[in-house]
Amino acid sequence: MSETASPPPTPPRPNGRAKPRQSDIARAAGVSQATVSLVLRGATTGVVLAPETRRRVLRAAEDLGYVPDPVATRLAAARNGMLGLYTFSTTFPTDVAHSYYPVLVGVEEEAAAQGQDLILFTGASRAAGTTSDAAAVRRVRAADGCLFFGRHVPEDPIRRLSEDGFPFVYIGRREEPGISHVGADYVSASAEVAARLAALGHHRVRYLRENDDAPASTDRERGVVDGARGAGLETVGLVERTDGGDVDARLARWRDEGVTAVVTEETDTGAALSGLTAAVARAGLSCPGDLSLALLGTPAAAPAAPVTGLAGAISGFGVPMREMGRAAVRLLLDLIEGSAAPQSHLLACEPVAGATLGPPHPGR
Amino acid sequence: MSETASPPPTPPRPNGRAKPRQSDIARAAGVSQATVSLVLRGATTGVVLAPETRRRVLRAAEDLGYVPDPVATRLAAARNGMLGLYTFSTTFPTDVAHSYYPVLVGVEEEAAAQGQDLILFTGASRAAGTTSDAAAVRRVRAADGCLFFGRHVPEDPIRRLSEDGFPFVYIGRREEPGISHVGADYVSASAEVAARLAALGHHRVRYLRENDDAPASTDRERGVVDGARGAGLETVGLVERTDGGDVDARLARWRDEGVTAVVTEETDTGAALSGLTAAVARAGLSCPGDLSLALLGTPAAAPAAPVTGLAGAISGFGVPMREMGRAAVRLLLDLIEGSAAPQSHLLACEPVAGATLGPPHPGR
DNA sequence: CTGAAAGCGCTTACAG
DNA sequence: CTGAAAGCGCTTACAG
Incomplete structure (x- = not known):
């Protein structure tokens, strides 16, 4: 702020050979x-x-x-040893995307192992959905290649990168053909959870999913339904959707209907899970004493706040986020080197035994 | 993996009417x-x-x-629009440096607001203390300027940057003169905590600090001691050091000595805090019923796992990590633009009322 | 008000 | 084996 009549009007580079060329x-x-x-x-x-x-x-x-x-190197059409990382919807949302942190850790680890630095592109932090989205995505070319992640991504800017042959890979499931991604095998893992319930003797189950059509949610539902069918569980009325705020009434109804186990999913908002656990607590139920509970996905909070009324961790499966980050970096490097064609990887999820699954205890 | 003998050996830009210039x-x-x-x-x-x-x-x-x-634009602008971020000791240590995450969030936010991208230098992730430290730090010059943080930093490589007039700022307290940093005002905040204890009627207090001489720890001790003196608390035997594993015996002794309140600090390892709370729990004491407890610094875990035997949050103060990140970015940009000389900023810490402070209850 | 030139810092043929 | 030149796509004085 102090405009001290400096002789040279703001020299770009103070003095000395700060940056030798x-x-x-x-x-x-x-x-x-x-x-x-x-x-x-x-x-x-x-x-x-x-x-x-x-x-x-x-x-x-x-x-x-x-x-x-790095910029000059890129302009002259060469590699600069930097990988881009672009997150959609506020890059580091303090609230929501803590769930992304493990991915970042994985990306960082593997990048370091491969001797690559990371460029965090910050464009996405502003008002989302702006036309500047396009400009922001374009900046990504300053890196040799780029990793994208986030649930909802602007399609157009990405398509352009793809057409231009710029190497990039999504972290998370994608539907677009010809685009590389590394995701988690939600279908199999979800089916396995359904099978676990059946093996415990459950028959009437509910799957409470979020009301948000992201590939991850779609996959989970498919897995649960397929798995339920395969294991002989009832499938009529199996799936219900929620925004997180209307769970008490459902819970009561389920109890009346003789439901003995509920499965829900964890997403970046955590709405379904928190809605359900709150309702369970308010109803004075305990798991698995009164009701078995399973969760598809890792809860966001690292040291998961113990859920009221629950003895330990919630049973289900965890998403290998860190490993997804690592795998994405490896794939991206292969793409950059031209040693691989665009492709997709689905990583297996780790089952979580947890403490919320038990034999069926029909409601009152 | 599929080396499908592609005619043109991976053309950078396929074909089409190349982008218009x-x-x-x-x-x-x-x-x-x-x-x-x-x-x-x-x-x-x-x-x-x-x-x-x-x-x-x-x-x-x-x-x-x-x-x-964007690449050409940046080159011509004589600045590449990238700020470096260099973390010492494993850049994203899965375990310890979760405490760094809020800083990262702040840095990212402000960088985005200023239209800058971030280069995450991954050099530090490898074997620490290697001579490659120097080489790693040198890479930092690829950016327009750089942010450093971490408790223990290699001095030599940094000095070199400083001599060459490369713009950078530390996040956290530094002793070196002529080097920019933005830190937290631990001295004042710690003194204020001591004063709070005195106001509640405490007289005999202990400050349990970590056995690690980082500027942050030094400042806190100074603040506690000054504050205690100013408020009329006993200062003999006030300060003790721990590595975290020897707290049970101390706690018993303190009770015998008539100590009514204990202050400790949070660092990236969290050793002192976890050692103390564990000892309190094992001794079957409750806070502030049996003992008042204050903490200097924010606990690492975002949704702080409720400490056994504690009703709510621990009283003390929180470190404005996110704001430190933001302030550091602003300072760095001023340095890069030459509109500011190297300088230091100390940010105020926020008092945390918490639920672990009460009037003195002398031991049995 | 606009053109011609130089330059940002690098890479890549092309001559010697 | 090395130098001189051109070029990547833009910005920025500097002349007209």
Whole structure:
């Protein structure tokens, strides 16, 4: 704020050789800038440098603390060793997307292992759905390739990237053909949970899903329904949808109907789960004493706040978020190197034994 | 994996009428490329375009579906619009540094607001303390400036950056002169907690700090001691150090000594706090019934797992981590623009009323 | 009011 | 084996 009549009007780079360039190295080493480039990028096809020249250049680069400018490198159409990460809907939503953190951890781990840095593109944080979405997504080209994630993604900007052959992969299930993604095998895992219920002797079950058609929710429903059918559970009236606020009445009705187990899902909002557990607590029920309870997905809060009336963890399955992050990085690198064609990976979910499943105890 | 002998060895951009550039628009509108640039970026200082020219250019741009190349734009802007973020000790340690997440959130928010992207440098994730630390830190120059954080940082590489005039700021307290940082005002906040205890009538108090000399711990101790002195609390034997595992015996001794309140601190390991609360639980004590308890700093777990024997949140103060992240980004940008000299900011901590403070209840 | 030129920092043929 | 040149797509003084 202090506009102290500085002689040079805001010099972009304060003073000193804050950011040495190849030309600085060239001068110091007594060679041309092009030679510096050749030495620094390592062995280009056929080109052989005199060992002595090589050494001088490397030495000078080291002395000056040279680091290539990623943007210039990209403009000149080369790799810069950086992978993009673009999250839709407020990149780090303090509230909701804590559920994304494990993915970030996985991405970061694998990127580090592969010697890649990460560019976090922040475009998505502003007013969502703006036309600037397009501009924001475009910036992604500053990286060698990009990872996308988030439930609802703007399709158009992505399609353009795809057409241009820019390498990217989604973290999470996608429907679009020809687009790479790594997701979780919700279908199998959900079916397995249904089978577990049947094995315990349950017959009349309810699946309470969120009222939000994301691929993850669709997959889970399919898994539950298929699994229920396969295991001989009742399937009529099996699936119900909620926004999270209307669970008390349902719960009472279910009890009247003789429902002995309820399955629900965890999403980034956690609405269905919190609605259900709150209703269970208010009804004074305990799990699995009065009702068996299963959850499809990992609860957002890392050290899951113990749910009132529940002895321990909720039974069901966990989503391998960290491993999804890692796998996505590996796939992306293959795509960038051209050693793989666009493809999809579905990772298995880990069953969670938990403490909320037991034999059926019909309602009063 | 499928090496399907593709004719063109992975062409960067497939085919089609390649993206239109400004020169294409220029040709179509019958003006120079520079004029196109002027029109497109809106009003540059003093430059006034003929409305007719403006219209023609805009029209042509529209027709051709022009969108600026973000990479070229950044290169020409002589800034790459990227801020670095470098975390010491495993960038995203799954275990410990969950406490860093709020800082990340703040950094991301402000970066987004300022139209900057973030480069996450992953160098620190490997074997710590390696000589590669230097090399890793050097990479940071790829960004316009950099944010550093973590308790223990390698001094040499940083000094070098400083000498070269590379803009950077620490998140957290630093002792080095001439280096920018934004930290929390632990001294004042800690003193205030001591004063609160005195106001409640406590006289004999203990401060259990971690056995780790980081600036944050030093500041807290100073604040507690100063505050205790100022408020008339006993200061002899006030401070004790722990590694977290030896608290049971102390607790018994304190009770015998007539201690009525204990203050401890939260760090990235959380050792002192968890050691203390565990001891309190094992001793069958409740807070503030048997003992008042205060905490300097925010517990790591976001939805703090309710501590056994404690009614609600622990009294004390919280660290404004998110705001520190935001402030650090703003400072860094000022540094990069040269509109500010290196400087330090200390942010106020928020008092947490909590439920663990009450009037003194001398031990048995 | 607009054009011609230089430059951002790098890569990549192409000559010597 | 290395230098000189052109180019990636834009911005920014500087002349007219």
